[in-house]
Amino acid sequence: MTQLLPRVPVHPLLRLPAVAAPLAVGAVAAASCVVVALVDPNQPGRYPLCPFYAVTGRWCPGCGSLRGLHQLLNGNVGAALGFNPLMVLAAPILVYSWLAWLSRSVAAGPTLPRFGTGARTPLVVLVVVLAFWLLRNLAWAPFTVLAP
Amino acid sequence: MGGGYPPPGGYGGPPPGGYGGQPQINNNLVWAILTTVFCCLPLGIVSIVFAAQVNGKLAAGDVAGAMDSAKKAKTWAMASAGVGVVLVLLYVAVFVFLGAASFVTS
Numbered sequence: 001m002t003q004l005l006p007r008v009p010v011h012p013l014l015r016l017p018a019v020a021a022p023l024a025v026g027a028v029a030a031a032s033c034v035v036v037a038l039v040d041p042n043q044p045g046r047y048p049l050c051p052f053y054a055v056t057g058r059w060c061p062g063c064g065s066l067r068g069l070h071q072l073l074n075g076n077v078g079a080a081l082g083f084n085p086l087m088v089l090a091a092p093i094l095v096y097s098w099l100a101w102l103s104r105s106v107a108a109g110p111t112l113p114r115f116g117t118g119a120r121t122p123l124v125v126l127v128v129v130l131a132f133w134l135l136r137n138l139a140w141a142p143f144t145v146l147a148p
Numbered sequence: 149m150g151g152g153y154p155p156p157g158g159y160g161g162p163p164p165g166g167y168g169g170q171p172q173i174n175n176n177l178v179w180a181i182l183t184t185v186f187c188c189l190p191l192g193i194v195s196i197v198f199a200a201q202v203n204g205k206l207a208a209g210d211v212a213g214a215m216d217s218a219k220k221a222k223t224w225a226m227a228s229a230g231v232g233v234v235l236v237l238l239y240v241a242v243f244v245f246l247g248a249a250s251f252v253t254s
Contacts, residue, residue, distance in 0.1 A: 048239035050188035051231075062188040090185045097178040116177035119207060122200035125177065129184060129193060 018105040026098060037073035041066040061086055061133045064148025083148045086132050173214050175202035179225040187232035195224035 041047050052060040068083030072091065080088050093115055100112035116122055136146035177199040184192030198221035205214040 048235055051235055052188060052190060060188055060190055061193070062185050065185050065188070084185075087185050090181050094178065094182055114174070116175060116199070117172070117203070119203050122175060122177050122196065122203060125181060126193075126196045126200045129196060133190075133193075 019102070022098060022102045022105050026102070029098070033069070033073055036066060036069050041070050058137050059133075059148060061129050061136075063136075067148065082145070085146065086129065173202055173206055173211070173218050175199040175214075175218050176221040176225060179229075180221055183225045183228035183232070187228045189228050189231055191224055191228035191231060195221045195228060198224060 039046055047066055050060055050063050052058070053063055062084070064083035065087040068080040068087045069091075071077075071079035071083065072088060077088065096112070097115050100114055103109060103112045104114075116125070132146065135143045136148075138144075177196070180192055180195035180199045182192075183189070184196060198217045201217040202214045202221065205211075205217060
């Protein structure tokens, strides 16, 4: 995608500082969290349904993450785990990765190491996500606790 | 998406390290995780699959292949996020349309 677009030289005065990208993403994430914390996704019709669930009737690995995030942002970790334990696991990784991105974009101060550079880390993530996807769709105990 | 490997240094500049040192390539794993968990679409999993190829190819010395997989991981994460955003916008548009329709008919 980046190859298809010609690289247009940008005047140095118009170029955004490196810190602009993590700050913009952080602002969007914070605003989204405020909306999800205040507008309860348990009330039907407020947010769109997961397209995978709407089409197949099965849960995807992300199903329940909106309701879970609402609980997590309101301090109910247990309820959040009940909706989507993968989301609760991913949340600190995402927050840390954002901090690491911010630290890389600022010249001063220490630079936090990137998540996922270990030889096996991405593979572990893949196996965990696929196993979670399969197991949460099984209709018998103890796997039913993984359903949202 | 064009196909083939990107020209050396064409994606995100040349990897630091050079000869002797292990070059670092961002495998975009975190974007893949983000879109898998929050965009509610299995497209994010395709992104994780490509992200998982990067470190292995890099360890095997296949720098061009690692860069190609990293680029695909990024593309699929963007596709997952894009589909999520489009669906939300469609949903909002339908609600605005229904709201306007009920306002007109009532």
